[in-house]
Amino acid sequence: MQAIYKDFLIRDWSQSDRNLVAAVIGSVLAEYSLDWEPLGADRDVLEVENYYLATGGEFWVVESQGQVVGTAGYYPFHRGETAVEIRKMYLLSQARKLGLGRFLLQELEKAIAAKGFQQIWIETASVLVEAIKLYESSGYQPATGVETARCDRIYVKNL
Template sequence: MQYKDFLIRNWQRSDREAAFNLIGSVLAEYDLKQEPEGANRDVLEVEEFYQKKNGEFWVIERNHQLVGTGAYYPISRGQNAVEIRKMYLLPEARGVGLGKVLLNQLEDVIAKKGFEQIWIETASVLKEAVQLYERAGYQPSTGVETLRCDRVYVKYLV
């Protein structure tokens, strides 16, 4: 999918290191730590965490360089639910509506697959992400499962 001069496409094996490093870079901006054995293990094992579980992992390119990621996979929390994960944009990809477009595209695909709930965990320090989710109709919930996160949201599709 194209948005302005950004290409949103499916992850490929050759994206593994660049996607992992991109996420680490964004986390470092906010004084959050990359967790290769914990919360970021899924980026190193996309095949196991996403592809084998009926999920998807996307990357965003501009001029053949990765500038963002977004993903989801089914989870046992909730009913017929998925969790949106790894929504990260480098600074040069922010402020142009790309986050909203990415979230909308993820939601559309998730809804078309018949899921009923979308869950998102985030950290309060990621103020732009918190605003994006709240403006998109995500409701605060409880049950944070990721150590570096302190917020959890849910959106009901049905």
């Protein structure tokens, strides 16, 4: 993956991004008073190769002027043969309110559809108000079955 949105570069994750990506996600979580869970909900960030790349998913990094300012990824998961979960879609505050989140979500949906997946799930927390507005305005429907402790909402969209 490589895409440009305004002054942002969206590209595939590389091993040298591991600590930078963890710092960005930890920072956004802290901003919303959510805990960084390296042995739990955030283990996938430290093991991108196993969770995303080895399973047929993708993990992307968003850069602005050479600095990592965001992340987004997805991988297949157990809710069906053709289902994926979008995970770790986080942007630092300076990268928000510019349409980047919507662009990222649309690019994820295109990549997911191109691989033949038919259903997308997203777990989130009520405090992530901007994310919830984005998902709901993009056709995601509330569902049940939240599995991540810090999340209290789950959405699904059929492609």
